[in-house]
Amino acid sequence: MGSAVAPELPHPFDPLTPDEIATAIATVKKAHGGNVFFNVVALQEPRKADMTAWLAAPETAARPKRVADVVVIAPGNKVYDALVTLDEPKITKWELLEGQQPIITMEELQLVEHICRKDPRVIEQCVLSGIAAEDMDKVFCDPWTIGYDERFGSSVRLQQAFIYYRPHIDNCQYQYPFDFCPIYDADKKEIIAIDIPKVRRKLSTAPSIDYHPAAVEARGGYRDNLKPINISQPEGVSFQVKGREIEWQNWKLHIGFNYREGIVLNNITFNDKGNVRPLFYRLSLAEMVVPYGNPEHPHQRKHALDQGEYGAGYMTNSLSLGCDCKGSIHYIDANFPTRAGGLRTIKNAICIHEEDSGILFKHTDFRDESVIVTRGRRLIIQQIFTAANYEYVVAWIFHQDGTIQPEIKLTGILNTYAMDPDEDTHGWGTQVYTGVNAHNHQHLFSLRINPNIDGPNNTVFMADAVPSEAPVGSPENFYGNGFYAKRTKLATTGEAMTEYNGATSRSWDMCNTSKLNPFSRKPVSYKLVSREVPGLLPKEGSLVWKRAAFARHAVHVTKYRDDQLWPAGRHVPQTSGEPSRGLPEWIGDGSESVEDTDIVLWHTFGLTHFPAPEDFPVMPAEPMSLLLRPRNFFSSNPVLDVPPSYSSTPSQLLANGSGVLDATDKISKLAFPGGSEDSVSNGTSCCATNGNVNGTANGH
Amino acid sequence: MGSAVAPELPHPFDPLTPDEIATAIATVKKAHGGNVFFNVVALQEPRKADMTAWLAAPETAARPKRVADVVVIAPGNKVYDALVTLDEPKITKWELLEGQQPIITMEELQLVEHICRKDPRVIEQCVLSGIAAEDMDKVFCDPWTIGYDERFGSSVRLQQAFIYYRPHIDNCQYQYPFDFCPIYDADKKEIIAIDIPKVRRKLSTAPSIDYHPAAVEARGGYRDNLKPINISQPEGVSFQVKGREIEWQNWKLHIGFNYREGIVLNNITFNDKGNVRPLFYRLSLAEMVVPYGNPEHPHQRKHALDQGEYGAGYMTNSLSLGCDCKGSIHYIDANFPTRAGGLRTIKNAICIHEEDSGILFKHTDFRDESVIVTRGRRLIIQQIFTAANYEYVVAWIFHQDGTIQPEIKLTGILNTYAMDPDEDTHGWGTQVYTGVNAHNHQHLFSLRINPNIDGPNNTVFMADAVPSEAPVGSPENFYGNGFYAKRTKLATTGEAMTEYNGATSRSWDMCNTSKLNPFSRKPVSYKLVSREVPGLLPKEGSLVWKRAAFARHAVHVTKYRDDQLWPAGRHVPQTSGEPSRGLPEWIGDGSESVEDTDIVLWHTFGLTHFPAPEDFPVMPAEPMSLLLRPRNFFSSNPVLDVPPSYSSTPSQLLANGSGVLDATDKISKLAFPGGSEDSVSNGTSCCATNGNVNGTANGH
Ligand SMILES: [Co+2]
Ligand SMILES: [Co+2]
Incomplete structure (x- = not known):
């Protein structure tokens, strides 16, 4: 336990190393000149056929080649998809894209604010809204992907700029939103239009409400009644790391990371009493969309597909201990290219x-x-x-019992819009502070699951808890209490487009129908249990419905194909949704079989805010x-061998406690040792129940 | 912080003290003789009118009287409901009940096994099932409430006995279930019938699968790769306790406990910047039902209403440190009477x-x-x-932001039934081990909420996330993205019987319509956000549907009345459900207004297993x-004054970090300090994001 050893060669699932990124960049520059921008230099994930062959026999099979997936914007705003084989190195693909926009990098985002501040029309609007022209350094801009605006199409690279003020x-700028919205042309690096509402709203002059320490101090200061909680592992951690492979409590997996999805988990296995059983070939959050519900122009453009449009990797935080x-x-760490061809770590x-x-x-x-009590552990892989x-905050939580729990916490700040003091939000938003309208929105995520349940050939069944069909009083259901799990096989991509049903506690089982549990005689399976599954609220035929087609259903199932990773398509910015990219393209007429084959389950979940x-x-x-x-x-509870904190058996109790296992944590203690006589108890040794019916004290 | 002071007099919400229990028992024995059994001696909760008057003016208003709620079984199996006013002391109510059975105590449960072992017909069935008559000491019995069996009615006090074997x-006896079911008469203390299935099943002779240490050792022993995690609070805890009142992070509440519901939380308030605002007068898990889904006789009787029939207080564990x-x-601690009139702590x-x-x-x-990161705390009150x-495992979790999170964890052992090696479970159960059939079941809980949202007059609204009614392309919803929270007022008890709708993320808001938020101008409210809300699977008209009527709907709302605490009625064992007790009685024709008045919201949640x-x-x-x-x-985020771990502002960063707040926990450390060169990083100071686009290192 407790080591971190760096391997010699990158694992085929590893993200590109700094050297590999440099090689890919140098190779492209050599062939196409130094004046290209690198939007993406990332691992092209190994072809699955090659990879599974190598995983099965790493000593004898060919090691999958390292290939860089490169997206470049060359002079003249020409966008290229490229592949660079790294060991030679050699460009094996160089394809000009028409009318497609690659992901927007942090560097591109950073530029917009400076240009907004100098644009005369933006300055004019700021002045109209109530500030002085010389205060433009107090004007801030959050550039967003434009979504899709039919007036401008997809050929010009655009962003929309949400403008705020900081006195x-x-x-916090989000308490002072302006009511207009400049549109930025990333090719020309200029503002090409401004969307101005018909009814104007002045900039708020409300007193500021801030969360920074000086503001809190001015309001009376911080609470001083929180005592520290210390968490430590004096003997080290219980996991082992080799490069990016981690082993913990029978789990083994590879932790990847890319610009787009952030954390990617590969080749997840579970050691079941010495038998290493495959569970998932790949798990990730593959896309998301945050549609806002105010139908007034131009708020329909607020529906960021954050992963496809900016990248959960590119936007990730550098985390800090304690x-x-x-x-x-x-x-x-994570390594990415800079646009000019440097390295960003x-x-x-x-x-x-x-x-x-x-x-x-x-x-x-x-x-x-007689009692047994055993405490559990979880492993958290987080960005x-x-x-x-x-x-x-995205956490992949692994439990000892074989459960994987993806968890997302939302924090940060609401997107806000200006409102007048007596304005009616018409139910599309809420005034959260004087002059601040926060619009209704959803956060919908696409969880991409490539199951490998005891092998790659899996089938998805939908399971609904339903009453017996037989009526009360009938011989088959006389007392009316019969109920069962109704299973529906999702045999084709068309059948697999399914919705959530809270009333039947609907779940989806990923099964290997060739392997039956020895006791239940049911196929071995992993069940998707998901309860935060709102429907997509933008209507059928709406802009969001077209662009973020993955969100139309709670579950889609497709046949596995290399490079079908991202359900809104490879290049997401400024897609019109006509036709819809990604999943609808792959599903086509819905006739393809997804039974007993290598499948991908796409699950849409999230919340409405x-x-x-x-x-x-x-x-x-x-x-x-x-x-x-x-x-x-x-075949049984897989955590029976986790050491208990306390265990006593009937025979041990008959022998006056002889042989009782007491591994109680000795660090824990009473909150109020030696407190008041009658309300504070002494920590008894362990784990009694129900009291002694004749006496008062308890414990063993 | 960190004190535990015992007050002089019991708080009016406190459970009866040992002295008060003794007084109540002595008073009853003096009047009615020593040969009575005490099924209940508990606090009769103070009348709300008296209590609110006292809470508003504890110095001047009359202190609510201490009254014992007593249930007695007197010779001749006569059941009495009684009240004893404790300060005089005096019996103020003594009412004979006809055809009602009070709660079954642990002592009553303990008796059944001994009687089963000696009953000739039980012995005969055990022998038929495959064991020797002299092995009856290896036969164990879990006595359950009988539910309701129309052959025996409600006048005779009954239990059904689930019989198991321990070689x-x-x-673990649950791996060796017998197929027959004796019925025990608690009045006569004898077995009066045995339910024997038409098709017999032999006792399993499969090898045992146990979870006790000797069994784990025999299978290869415990895993040895878990390193300790130590959690400590060297400066003490952040909560204060006075008797059973606790204060923590602006919360204040009283922690009660009774035989029936276990933990009861009263008078929950939140100090909002010096203004102590009432939130809930009373919160508890008021009832539960666990219906099993096998329609074959006599499994319909398996639908324990555990709280009403045995008591979550009576069954509670004595907990142990570490x-x-x-x-x-x-x-x-908790104090209860023994049946004979002693004290059980x-x-x-x-x-x-x-x-x-x-x-x-x-x-x-x-x-x-520039960044702020603040860590949170929670307070857990658990049984x-x-x-x-x-x-x-029932936990009431309080968060700093004003959220209350009731959490229930299910563990322990499945109820099991015998099955033959090649038997078809017909989908009503699962073979979980050789010869062990675990039947489908639900765990449904009734959360009782008496809200007090800025005062006792509250109204419940149902909220559904729905798309704009206007079609895509219409002027009101041109791009089709409009959506809003549709609110439906639940004005009467009839209207308030509502179901869960996962598709609309349905929630229920408890509002004070007389108080509007200064910014949103919406009523102040607490929202019930619950996503594990299966419908009751036993059908309309079924035995369970009749007996556990509270489970028919996800939400009921009633007008508050003293003593309407338990939604399946006061005395639950052997109710026929004709008529249904509890909620349906209180709701009647559904016409009563529950608008802007003192209300109780009953929420059914749980899961299907x-x-x-x-x-x-x-x-x-x-x-x-x-x-x-x-x-x-x-009026804003209520946790802005929680001290951050780290905060830097734009102006501080411009001043090279001068003034940055760094309160990082110094106990946390790297898992692999001084690990490998390239994969293990040095913990940087704090909280950077996104990397530096020109360089490699980060931090501040
Ligand atoms: Co949100
Ligand atoms: Co269960």
Whole structure:
């Protein structure tokens, strides 16, 4: 336990190393000149056929080649998709794209504010809104992808600029939104239009409400009644790391990271009593969309597909010990190109740590109070990314019992818009502070699951909890209590487009129908248990419905194909949705079989956010999560061998406690040792139940 | 912070003290003789009118009287409901009940096994099933409430006995179920009938699968790769306790406990910047039902209403430091009568502690990487109760932001039934181990909420996230993205019987319509956000549907009345459901107004459990939870004054970091300090984001 050894060669799933990024860049520059911008230099993931052959026989099979997936903007705003084979090195693909816009980099975003501040028409609008022309250094701009604007199409590279004001440099700008919206041309580096509402709204002059320390001090200061909680692992952590492969509590997996999805987990296996069983070939958050619900122009353009348009990797935070992460932490960095062809390293892009997870299992026999209590652990692999105003804390939580729990916490700041003091929001938003309208929106994520449940050939079944069809009083259901799990096989891509049903606790089972559990005789499976599954609220035929087609259904299933990674398409900015990219292209007429084959399950989950003043000026983190649970996969509870904190058996109790296992944590203590006589108890030794019916004291 | 002072007089919400229990018992015995059994001697909660008057003016208003609620079984199996005013003391009510059975105590349960073992017909059935008559000491019996059996009615006090075998005293009996079911008469203390299935099943002779240490050692022993995680609060805890009143992070509440519901939380308030605002008068889990879905006789009787029939207080565990609870823990005991009139104390019935809860809020400005990151805390008030085979871990989690999160974890052991090797379960159950059929079932809980949102007059609105009614292309919704929260007022008890709708992310808002948020101008409210809300699967008209009427709907709302505490009625065992007790009686024709008045919201939540081998022989804990969230209640984020771990502002960064707030936890450390060169990073100071586009390193 507790080592971190760097391997010699990159693992085929590893992101490109700094050297590899440099090689790819140099190769492209050599062939196409130095005046190109690198929007993407990333690993082209190994072809699955090559990779599975190598994973099966790493000593004998060919090691998959290292290939760079490169997206370049060359002079004349020409966009190229390229591949560079790195060991030679050699450009094997160089394809000009027409009318497609690659992902927007942080560097591109950074430029817009400076140009807005100098644009005469923007200055004019700021002055009209109530500020002095010489105060343009107090004007700030959050550039967003434009979504799609039919007036400008897809050929010109655009951003829309949300404009805010900071009376003081440290003010939270989102409390002072302007009402107009400049449109920025990234090719020309200039503002080409401004959307101005018919009814104008003045800039708010409300007193500021800030979250920074000086503001809190001015309001009376910080609370002083929080005592520290210390978490430590004096003997080290329980996981082992070799490069980017991690082993922990029978789990083994590879932790990748890319510009787009951020964390990517590959080749997840579980050691089941010595038998290493494959579970998932690849898991990631593959796309997301945040549609806003105000139908007034131009708010329909607010529906960022943050991962395809900016990248959850590009936007990720550098994490910090004792601050973002508490305990004993392992970090992994991320490496990306700069646009000009340099290297950008994000230190501590991923954090990994263990947590106590409370009681793993417990049972007390009511007869004699014989008891077992075992505490659980979880492993957390986490990143945090900042999408302009919002923060997303993405955690992949692994439990000892074989459950994987992706969890997302939303925090950060609401996107805001100006409102007049007596304006009616018409229900499309909420005034969260004087002059600040926060519009309704959804946060919808696409979880991409390539299952490998005891092998690559899997089938998805939908399961609904339903009553017996037989009526009350009939012989088959006389007392009316019969119910069962109704299973529906999703045999084709068309059948697999399915919705959530809360009333039937609907779940989806990824099954290997060739392997039956020895006891239940049901196929081994992992169950997708997800309860935060709102429907896409933009209507059928709407702009969002067309562009973010993956969000139309809670579940899609497709046949696995290399490079079908991102369900809104490869190049997302400024797609019109006509036709819809990604999933609808892959699904076609819906006739393809997804039965007993290598499949991908795409799951849309998330939440609908109606803002309230509690969310302002910064939001307390709101979590949502789902579970991938082994069902009929193991032949029994897989955590029976986790050491208990305490165990007594009937025979031990009959022998006056001889042989009782007491591994109680000795660090824990009473909150008020030696407190008042009658309300504070002495910590008894362990784990009694129900009291002694004749006496008063308890414990063993 | 950090004191525990015992007050002089019991708080009016306090459970009866040992002295008060003794007084009540002595008073009853003096009047009615010593030969009575005490099923209940508990606090009759103070009348709300008296209590609110006293809470408003404790110095001048009359202190509510201490009254004992007593249920007695007198010779001749006569059941009496009684009240004893304790300060005189005096019996003020003594009412004979006809055809009603009071709660079954642990002592009554303990008797059944001994009688089963000696009953000739039970012995005969055991022998028929395959064991020797002299092995009856290896036969064990879990007595359950009989539910309702129309052959026997409600006048005779009954239990049904689930019979199991232990080849060795330490074996888990649930792997060796018998197929027959004796019925026990608690009045006569004898077996009066045995339900024997038409098709017989032999006792399993499969090898045992146990979870006790000797069994684990025989299978290869415990895993040895878990390193300790220590959690400590060297400066003490952040909460204060006075008797059973607790204050923590602006919260204040009283922690009660009764035989029936276990933990009861009263008079919950939140100090909002000096203004103590009432939130909830009373919160509890008021009832539950666990219907099993096998329609074959006599399994319809398996639908325990565990709280009404056995009591979540009576069944509660004595908790133990460092085992059930980790960190710095405060415990509270519970006191109950014995049946004969003694005292039974459960030490450490309630545990209370704080936990780090991860990031409370974070935001990074992408321009300059100015950042704030603040960690959160939660307070956990917890009990664990054992209902025969199952364990329920009930936690009331309080968050700093005003959210209350009731959480229930299910663990323990499945209820099991015999099955033959090649038997078809017909989908009503799962073979979880050789010869062990675990039937489908639901765990449905009734959360009772008496809101007090800025005062007692509240109204419930149902909120659904729905698209704009206007079609795509219409002027009102041209791009089709409009959506809003549709609110439906639940004005009467009839209108308030409502179901969950996952597709619209349905929630229920408890509002004070007389108080509007200053910014949103919406009523101050607490929102019930609950996503584990299966419908009741036993059909309309079924036995369960009649007996557990509270489970018919996700939400009921009634007008508050003293003593309307338990939605399946006061005395639950052997109710026929004709008529249904509790909620349906109180709701009547559904015409009563529940608008702008003192109301109770009853929420049914839980899960449907289709067993799998992973759940056997003991279940890894499965959690479910819901949220009560302040919405439009506070005028801004209520946790802005929680000290951040790190904060830097734009002006501080321009001043080279001067004035940056760094309160990073110094205990946390790298998992692999001084690990490998390229994969292990040095913990940078704090909280950078996005990398530096020109260089490699980061941090501040
Ligand atoms: Co949001
Ligand atoms: Co269950």
